[in-house]
Amino acid sequence: AQSVAQPEDQVNVAEGNPLTVKCTYSVSGNPYLFWYVQYPNRGLQFLLKYITGDNLVKGSYGFEAEFNKSQTSFHLKKPSALVSDSALYFCAVRDSSSGNTGKLIFGQGTTLQVKP
Amino acid sequence: DGGITQSPKYLFRKEGQNVTLSCEQNLNHDAMYWYRQDPGQGLRLIYYSQIVNDFQKGDIAEGYSVSREKKESFPLTVTSAQKNPTAFYLCASTYTDHKGNTIYFGEGSWLTVV
Numbered sequence: 001a002q003s004v005a006q007p008e009d010q011v012n013v014a015e016g017n018p019l020t021v022k023c024t025y026s027v028s029g030n031p032y033l034f035w036y037v038q039y040p041n042r043g044l045q046f047l048l049k050y051i052t053g054d055n056l057v058k059g060s061y062g063f064e065a066e067f068n069k070s071q072t073s074f075h076l077k078k079p080s081a082l083v084s085d086s087a088l089y090f091c092a093v094r095d096s097s098s099g100n101t102g103k104l105i106f107g108q109g110t111t112l113q114v115k116p
Numbered sequence: 117d118g119g120i121t122q123s124p125k126y127l128f129r130k131e132g133q134n135v136t137l138s139c140e141q142n143l144n145h146d147a148m149y150w151y152r153q154d155p156g157q158g159l160r161l162i163y164y165s166q167i168v169n170d171f172q173k174g175d176i177a178e179g180y181s182v183s184r185e186k187k188e189s190f191p192l193t194v195t196s197a198q199k200n201p202t203a204f205y206l207c208a209s210t211y212t213d214h215k216g217n218t219i220y221f222g223e224g225s226w227l228t229v230v
Contacts, residue, residue, distance in 0.1 A: 032215050043122075043206055043221040044159075051216035090158065094215050101166060102147045102210050103174070104219055106158040 002027045004093050006107035013081045014115055021076040021110045023091030032094035033074040034104065035065055037087050044090060050074060061085070081114045088112075119143065120222035122207050128230045129194065129201060137192045137225045139207035146212040148190035149219070152176060153204040162205075165190055166212055194227060202229050 003026045013019045025031055032051055036044040048059025055067045065076045074091060089110050095103040120141045129135045139148065150162040161174030165184040179198025184190055190209075194201045204226055210219040 034218070036221075041224070041226075043120075043223040044208075046218050046220060049216065049218060096215065101164065101172075102212055102215075102217065102219060103149070103161060103164060104159075108156065108158045 002093065002095060002097055002105055004091050004105050004107040006089075006091055006110045008110050009108070010111045010113060012113045012115065015083050016080050019078050019081040019085070019112065019114070021089050021091075021112060023074045023076065023107060024072050025074060025091075025093045026072060027093055027096060029096050031067075031072075031074075032096075033065075033067065034092045034094075035059065035063070035074075035076050036090045036092065038090065038109075039087050047076070047089075081112075083114050083116050086112055086114045120207055120209055120220060122205075122222035122225050124225060125223070126226045126228070128228050130230060132196045134193055134195050135227065137194070137205055137207075137227070139190045139192065139222060140188055141190075141207075141209045141222075142188060143209060143220070144187070145209035145220075146187070147210050148184070149208040150174075150180070150182065150190070150192045151206045151208065153206060153224075159206065162192065201227055203227060 005024045034049045035047040050057050050067045058064045091107040092104040123138045147166045149164040151159040160176050163182040165171035181193045206224045207222040208219050211217045
């Protein structure tokens with residue numbers, strides 16, 4: 001079965017420090033991986049995605065993610081965290097079990113708390 | 117202004133009542149989706165539609181219904197058969213020509229049972 005796991009419910013970092021939000025996946029075939037951010041009472045905003053090519057993907061707001069096929073991981077990173085980065089982060093993988101329906105399978109989400 | 121518009125932002129449902137959440141997109145996307153978000157459970161797919169006049173059940177379709185009469189519109193009806201409808205509902209859309217296409221989301225609608 002296809003799945004996405006975000007092993008940490010919450011990540012706490014100090015402003016200015018690097019941050020990592022972890023994601024592992026299990027899919028059949030080539031993975032199409034996405035990261036989204038959600039601020040309170042808002043919809044999901046797209047940050048970045050991995051389709052093919054370079055394992056390091058750069059996205060919005062200074063975020064990047066590293067695709068690691070051998071570890072089936074797609075961790076989200078940022079070199080220097082901002083207080084305004086505090087939000088809920090979702091990792092997702094395209095569901096490839098039923099053709100090109102566009103469905104996403106989401107992780108449970110990780111709350112990022114950046115303290116000043 | 118392009119995007120996905122959900123309305124209303126807040127909706128209250130009485131017991132035994134059906135309510136409809138609106139989702140409109142002007143991105144010319146082929147596919148549209150409805151997700152339900154509960155705390156600690158991530159997002160779960162309710163229904164999706166890849167083309168006008170066609171839609172499929174997602175993982176938690178019981179107690180919900182949809183229609184896709186126009187490409188731009190994908191309204192979700194929460195029926196009285198849905199026993200625990202209080203949640204945040206998110207509409208999304210994308211193109212279907214490639215698996216790598218990004219799925220974009222609306223701002224969400226809160227539904228509360230009173």
